[in-house]
Amino acid sequence: MSTGTETRPAAGGADTTGTPLLQVNDLFKSFPVRGGGIIPRTVGHVQAVHGVSFDLAAGETLGLVGESGSGKSTTGRAILQLHKPTSGSVKFEGKELTTMRGRDLQQIRRDMQIVFQDPYASLDPRWQVNDIIAEPLRIHRYGTTEKIQARINELLQIVGLNPEHRNRYAHEFSGGQRQRIGIARALALNPKFVVLDEPVSALDVSVQAGVVNLLEELQHELGLAYLFVAHDLSVVRHLSHRVAVMYLGSLVEVGPRELIYSKPMHPYTQALLSAVPVPDPKRERERQRNRIVLTGDIPSPVNPPSGCRFRTRCWKAQEICATEAPELKKRGDSELLSACHFAEEMPVA
């Protein structure tokens, strides 16, 4: 885990052929905005995800970072077909998901699971832990009651909970323990790919670290691929092999973790990294002096700026930025893919 850029050998025996586990190509998702009045009609569209493309290999973690409203969670859900994408293609093990329906989709969902952000809202308080974890097993006809029971015990042990607690209700557990139940539920069917939608942001720091370690160990043991959606850049840095930075529905920069964090090319990545406070007084005082403080807020996704979507807050913006949207491609001699006309390496302390 020292270099982080290469894909970890998958322990779960996932395929090692050249095709990536997941291929997302030019994904779009927009939601209609309905106006008031007697006859509601669509007055505009929220362009939540705007032309997102990336690959994910088996056993790899891609961190998807961005501020609230940048479309990170929608991307995760559109990949799992929880939101039907407006256009674009999502291929899982070479099979196109966007056109899949009914049984086929249900079948393939065994391999793709999600862990939700809020462990208080994502578990039914009237269900016992037993039922919560058994649900996916029953739906997918895992086996006899005894087999399901054995699997539940195994899962609880894996996520660090006492199997004797399986008859308790979700409200009897603390936030961190609930998130572990959510993880156990996601792992029940032995998935290959898990979307982690802000899995630790609702937890206290000390509890959060335990869940981060657990996710890391699970990936190592089970060869899982993660799409790790988060706004906390330090957690993403800790867990990801590659990082994709999202702004207003589009990816602005993608690349290996080390490069993104040490030599970002896109001004937004640079500003984002520079804004994160680090828990080290001496370094933080130094960083504060050189901090890039962006003005303003993220624009509305109903009326995104023309051309480059970041230009309204960018200190490098020129005329071309308003007319021409920059492509996500290699710029200069960096390995990173950056969507900026004036991408330039800048070391961030």
Place this chain on the structure above:
Amino acid sequence: MTNGIETNEPLLRVSDLTVEFPTEDGVVHAVRDLSFELKPGEVLGVVGESGSGKSVSSMAILGLLPKTARVAGSIAYRGEELTGLSYNEMRKYRGNAISMIFQDPMTSLNPVFTVGHQLAEAYLEHHKVSKKAAWAKAVEALEQVGIPQPDRRAKQFPHEFSGGMRQRVVIAMAIINDPDVIIADEPTTALDVTVQAQILETLLRIRDETSAAIIMITHDLGVVAGMVDKVQVMYAGTVVEAGTVDEVFDLPRMPYTVGLLGSNPDPSLIGERLTPISGAPPSLVNLPSGCAFSPRCPLVAPVCHESEPELYEAGGAVSHLTRCHRWNDLAGYENPKKLFAHKEIGAEEPLAALLIDNPEAVVEEHLADSGDTEKEAAS
């Protein structure tokens, strides 16, 4: 502010503050024996996890606790005692001497009044001026917190502001009466990092301009590292470590602080595992006997279960205090964060429970263990 006196007389002196809430399940010990002093222009950071008593203690200072709360101890503002004052007697101080910035800018403004109206109202509470003068003051306060076009924005309603802008309005409201002490309760938790940077910068600039003292309540150790002078770490309602920010971050002398620092993913720890604290914070109704942190502490010894440690001076520095019987032993470890290392898969028993009998021996062995596993992971 009455005047800009440059004496070393503390503005605010809190001593032995205790807050309890009687409930059906028993007495909740929300704050226990909290003491600190605050001088003009000083920034005090209060860190701790949810339920550690951070917010309750600040509510107690402002006299905003519900009537059922039992408050004991002393809160003195410029030598005047604030505990025991009635709600109305406190109005003289609230906003004028001590003001507060709340966590959630979405809910702390009234949606049916314009921003300017709400700011002017806060000013009129403490000043006998015309409404027009109060409005002018409101516009000035908006300008001070960096809101563009303040005269136009003052006529708008809170829903017309973005999250970051709303938090600026809340800050403007907190400073409009020129208070001596500003209590900021998680002022940036609901905001994005780029906006957080703007807000923290604004707060520090206001501190420089008005020399108000700031109490910064947060769970984000990064925020604390950058902007405060002194820091207090709270756990289970009481201060467990206090000192200058450099002392506490560089030479933590309380295992809880070590665990908290080890839980934060830091770039310098890339490739290493985080070292979280096992278990969960104790219930404030049934506190463990002795030290409140003992059930989760890797350095726990029999004495920890017998008595709650007092605040010791750690390492001779008068300002560096720790509530730990074994702070001296902790100082002996080169990398104390490793004490917290444990496996998550299949982990059930908290490490601490295994260490009670013979703390020294097992900890050493465990240290050697974790070193090996790390090497394995790296290879």
